[in-house]
Amino acid sequence: MRELLRTNRFEPTVKRITVLALLLSLIAQLILVWTGFSYLNKNSQVIQANEKEGFQTFYGQNLTTIIAEINNTMDLFEKNDLRKYSASFLPLRDKDTIRQATEELNEKLNALNLSPSLYKSVYLIGADRNQYSYRKEIGEPDLHVLPSLNKEAFDSQGWTNALVENNRKILRFDQGGLQAKNQALMNDELKDFVSQTSGRLVINNGNIGIFVVFVLQEDLFNAAEEDRDEVHIPVVVSDESGQPIWSSITDPDLVIHATAVGTGRLSHGNETYVAERNKLELFPYQVTYLYSADDLNPPLLRVVVIFIAIAAAALLLTFGVSFVRSKKIFVPFRKLSMAVRRQSLSDDLNLKSVAADLFKSGSRELSLKNKILITFIISVLVPALASGLLYSFMLTQSINNTAGQFLSRIGELTKTSAHLGVQRLENTINRLTISQELQEFLTKQNSLPNNIPYYKDTEVNYASIAAYPGVNNFAYLVLYDNKGSALYSSIFSNNLNLFTVNKSLFRDTDSSYWVSDYMDIASRYNAAIVKRIPLLNKALDTGQSYYLLAVPKDDLFKNMDFQSSGFFVSNGQNKELFQFHRYSSDYATKLFSYSYPLANTGMTATFQYPKEEFEAQYREYFYRFLFVLLGVSLFSFLLASLLSNLLSKPIERLMGSINHISKVHFDHLVQGGSKNEIGMLIENYNEMVHKMNHLIQENMRILEENAQSKLKEKEMNTLKVKAELDMLQSQINPHFLYNTLESINMKSIRYGMHDVSIMIRTLSDMFRYSVGRGSVMIPLQKEIDHVKNFIAIHNMRLGHIVDLMIEVPEPLMNASVLRFSLQPIVENSMKHAFVGYKEGAGILIRAQSDEKFLYIDIRDNGIGMDEERLAEVTAVLNGTDGELSPQEGSSGIGLKNVCARLKLHFPDNPGFRIESELMGGTTVRLCLPLLETGQGLHNSA
Numbered sequence: 001m002r003e004l005l006r007t008n009r010f011e012p013t014v015k016r017i018t019v020l021a022l023l024l025s026l027i028a029q030l031i032l033v034w035t036g037f038s039y040l041n042k043n044s045q046v047i048q049a050n051e052k053e054g055f056q057t058f059y060g061q062n063l064t065t066i067i068a069e070i071n072n073t074m075d076l077f078e079k080n081d082l083r084k085y086s087a088s089f090l091p092l093r094d095k096d097t098i099r100q101a102t103e104e105l106n107e108k109l110n111a112l113n114l115s116p117s118l119y120k121s122v123y124l125i126g127a128d129r130n131q132y133s134y135r136k137e138i139g140e141p142d143l144h145v146l147p148s149l150n151k152e153a154f155d156s157q158g159w160t161n162a163l164v165e166n167n168r169k170i171l172r173f174d175q176g177g178l179q180a181k182n183q184a185l186m187n188d189e190l191k192d193f194v195s196q197t198s199g200r201l202v203i204n205n206g207n208i209g210i211f212v213v214f215v216l217q218e219d220l221f222n223a224a225e226e227d228r229d230e231v232h233i234p235v236v237v238s239d240e241s242g243q244p245i246w247s248s249i250t251d252p253d254l255v256i257h258a259t260a261v262g263t264g265r266l267s268h269g270n271e272t273y274v275a276e277r278n279k280l281e282l283f284p285y286q287v288t289y290l291y292s293a294d295d296l297n298p299p300l301l302r303v304v305v306i307f308i309a310i311a312a313a314a315l316l317l318t319f320g321v322s323f324v325r326s327k328k329i330f331v332p333f334r335k336l337s338m339a340v341r342r343q344s345l346s347d348d349l350n351l352k353s354v355a356a357d358l359f360k361s362g363s364r365e366l367s368l369k370n371k372i373l374i375t376f377i378i379s380v381l382v383p384a385l386a387s388g389l390l391y392s393f394m395l396t397q398s399i400n401n402t403a404g405q406f407l408s409r410i411g412e413l414t415k416t417s418a419h420l421g422v423q424r425l426e427n428t429i430n431r432l433t434i435s436q437e438l439q440e441f442l443t444k445q446n447s448l449p450n451n452i453p454y455y456k457d458t459e460v461n462y463a464s465i466a467a468y469p470g471v472n473n474f475a476y477l478v479l480y481d482n483k484g485s486a487l488y489s490s491i492f493s494n495n496l497n498l499f500t501v502n503k504s505l506f507r508d509t510d511s512s513y514w515v516s517d518y519m520d521i522a523s524r525y526n527a528a529i530v531k532r533i534p535l536l537n538k539a540l541d542t543g544q545s546y547y548l549l550a551v552p553k554d555d556l557f558k559n560m561d562f563q564s565s566g567f568f569v570s571n572g573q574n575k576e577l578f579q580f581h582r583y584s585s586d587y588a589t590k591l592f593s594y595s596y597p598l599a600n601t602g603m604t605a606t607f608q609y610p611k612e613e614f615e616a617q618y619r620e621y622f623y624r625f626l627f628v629l630l631g632v633s634l635f636s637f638l639l640a641s642l643l644s645n646l647l648s649k650p651i652e653r654l655m656g657s658i659n660h661i662s663k664v665h666f667d668h669l670v671q672g673g674s675k676n677e678i679g680m681l682i683e684n685y686n687e688m689v690h691k692m693n694h695l696i697q698e699n700m701r702i703l704e705e706n707a708q709s710k711l712k713e714k715e716m717n718t719l720k721v722k723a724e725l726d727m728l729q730s731q732i733n734p735h736f737l738y739n740t741l742e743s744i745n746m747k748s749i750r751y752g753m754h755d756v757s758i759m760i761r762t763l764s765d766m767f768r769y770s771v772g773r774g775s776v777m778i779p780l781q782k783e784i785d786h787v788k789n790f791i792a793i794h795n796m797r798l799g800h801i802v803d804l805m806i807e808v809p810e811p812l813m814n815a816s817v818l819r820f821s822l823q824p825i826v827e828n829s830m831k832h833a834f835v836g837y838k839e840g841a842g843i844l845i846r847a848q849s850d851e852k853f854l855y856i857d858i859r860d861n862g863i864g865m866d867e868e869r870l871a872e873v874t875a876v877l878n879g880t881d882g883e884l885s886p887q888e889g890s891s892g893i894g895l896k897n898v899c900a901r902l903k904l905h906f907p908d909n910p911g912f913r914i915e916s917e918l919m920g921g922t923t924v925r926l927c928l929p930l931l932e933t934g935q936g937l938h939n940s941a
Contacts, residue, residue: 066420113427124212221235221246272293478490533545
């Protein structure tokens with residue numbers, strides 16, 4: 001009956017190999033992309049958190065600087081230097097006095113150089129109609145006198161309390177915020193005041209003698225962030241009650257919503273934000289920052305798009321390589337299938353072999369499984385490794401770009417902070433130059449005759465100077481004439497020669513300017529700010545110019561402290577002037593640096609941020625990515641091995657069937673079912689097998705006709721062997737052998753050689769049994785005694801190494817067995833089973849019976865045989881030629897002889913069977929008819 005071999009459903013085809021390679025590559029790419037994206041997202045979050053912290057830190061500091069500067073200016077206006085012009089009852093004076101005072105006030109205000117980015121206009125408002133009020137538009141040369149604008153007019157409209165309650169607070173007067181309660185008393189100047197302040201940011205001093213009101217610029221707080229081309233983070237500035245004052249957001253509803261939420265998530269339209277509110281130090285204001293809740297920022301999305309493109313390219317490469325290689329793999333199979341088909345369709349009974357050059361020399365040395373595995377490795381691992389390197393490169397570039405953007409943004413904020421710090425010092429020296437103390441000093445100095453030296457009573461009252469807002473930011477001040485001689489110093493005033501400078505230091509300009517290569521009192525390079533002092537008393541102007549030089553303190557830029565960053569300022573000669581946490585030049589390669597010039601100072605500021613944090617994260621990612629890449633490679637290799645095994649199973653089964661057929665077993669058919677290369681090969685193979693089976697069936701009849709003649713020939717051969725054995729036995733004279741051995745035995749006893757005597761007796765018994773004539777069937781007892789003698793002789797020759805155990809019931813000792821049926825089997829065991837044994841070898845002979853048969857087991861504990869060797873031995877023993885093999889061992893009768901004799905004498909019995917297991921011993925089972933002694937076959941001789 002023909003056996004049907006079913007093919008594996010994972011038949012190897014070009015399509016399957018290509019699809020599986022794509023799936024493997026897709027898995028590898030997904031793992032690599034996810035790993036890279038996770039790291040990129042994590043790194044971006046860290047950078048965004050640092051940027052958020054930096055923005056809030058510096059933006060808050062910058063706002064504080066701006067508000068502090070406004071308050072310092074307010075402090076100046078509350079000093080008598082300026083407030084006296086509104087408090088001196090000028091309306092009661094003559095016109096010349098009024099004109100002179102107005103010009104002097106205007107000159108002082110112009111000398112202040114108030115920043116037009118902060119201030120729109122300044123009001124000085126007297127108490128009543130006997131005091132003048134003034135309005136100065138910043139940037140305009142003239143001063144407006146407002147005789148009808150005063151505190152009494154404010155009182156008449158109920159505005160005074162509102163201003164006093166909000167003194168020193170920046171607030172916004174809403175449209176209609178200053179409502180007129182008495183329209184009859186609303187003059188043009190009051191109406192203009194309402195027009196100038198409504199809807200604008202305003203701050204006032206709360207009426208200390210006179211009202212000072214600053215109308216601030218609408219984009220006042222834009223100065224906290226210099227680069228406003230792109231608003232990095234929307235902000236809302238509110239007062240301590242949460243009322244919004246200013247915002248960079250143009251949507252008023254969003255501003256109200258943000259100030260209402262404070263800190264938390266909020267939704268507005270289609271956008272979702274995360275709000276964070278911080279309080280400003282020193283001032284009663286709050287800043288709310290709005291961040292987009294969208295986690296995927298544009299740079300991150302761009303990298304993801306690039307990752308997807310790389311993955312797509314890797315998959316395309318996988319497809320191309322796997323498709324081309326798999327097509328090449330199946331070219332020989334197509335040729336072989338065609339050759340088999342031509343043979344199966346041919347009527348020619350001479351089978352033609354396949355050409356040896358069907359496979360290329362390199363390819364034919366590899367199995368199909370290895371070819372598929374190599375295809376998977378090339379098409380999956382190579383793109384995975386290449387794309388992994390590209391992912392790593394892109395991540396490095398992206399992180400460097402993101403870090404660079406972070407540094408640029410934080411650097412811009414430090415630049416704003418530095419510029420605000422510089423402007424603050426410039427504003428301070430501007431305020432000092434119009435101070436009453438310096439003006440009085442210069443008035444006295446100019447009133448002295450040229451031939452009178454400097455007198456002690458003309459010294460400046462430094463306590464009064466030190467009270468000026470912002471002076472505490474200077475290390476010392478020096479007053480010079482235009483020749484470079486020091487007239488006054490805030491330190492070492494008793495030795496002014498220490499401060500003498502070259503007159504080239506001084507410029508012919510009314511604006512303040514910086515000197516970046518000034519050699520200070522400690523003989524080190526430093527920066528200094530210089531301002532020519534305007535002489536307000538024109539009557540005493542002698543043409544002599546005076547300059548005020550101020551040297552900043554070393555901690556001028558202490559507010560640049562951010563995390564582990566560094567900051568330093570150098571001049572044009574690369575001399576460091578200021579520093580804060582400055583990193584050494586040895587550390588330069590491990591730093592991100594952002595440098596920028598400090599406007600109009602001749603100095604350059606450098607912001608430093610260590611790469612260590614980013615590099616540590618990159619190292620962590622690199623090792624993780626390398627581990628993932630190795631893991632993906634190992635996973636792909638193992639999965640590729642598994643798939644190649646599955647795909648090569650049909651070919652291996654087909655090869656097994658062909659090997660089976662090669663042993664003339666034409667009973668294996670392989671089930672097809674598909675029209676691919678393997679399916680076609682299987683179909684053609686089955687056609688060829690079918691044709692072979694047909695030919696075999698045709699020849700069976702001839703074989704059956706020759707069977708009887710073969711049996712007769714076999715019997716003749718058996719008789720021939722028996723005759724030859726009898727002839728050999730007859731050639732030996734038993735009595736001669738017995739007498740000779742007995743003589744040797746007697747001499748051995750005489751000389752005390754008892755071991756030799758025992759060996760001789762045993763050998764004599766073996767000869768007697770071997771050459772004895774009689775029945776073919778003998779008692780089992782005699783056959784066992786013969787085996788015992790054989791074992792004894794063997795042990796005496798080689799030392800005791802084999803133990804013989806007999807487990808035969810006494811009644812079966814008289815059972816008839818075939819002569820020489822046990823000893824050859826025992827001899828074969830001793831020859832082959834105990835190779836390498838020094839001790840522990842054992843042979844067991846066990847007999848049992850049923851009603852018809854006697855079963856004898858000869859079992860050894862030797863090395864045994866594997867399945868292949870056992871099948872080989874069984875095939876030899878079951879051969880059909882019937883000829884005895886050459887003599888084996890000392891007995892001259894081998895296993896095949898025993899098996900052949902059993903089949904000859906008992907053709908209807910099971911006869912002879914071998915069971916063996918590698919390292920588990922071997923058992924030979926004989927099956928004979930159960931006969932009593934005397935019932936067996938007899939020798940005819």
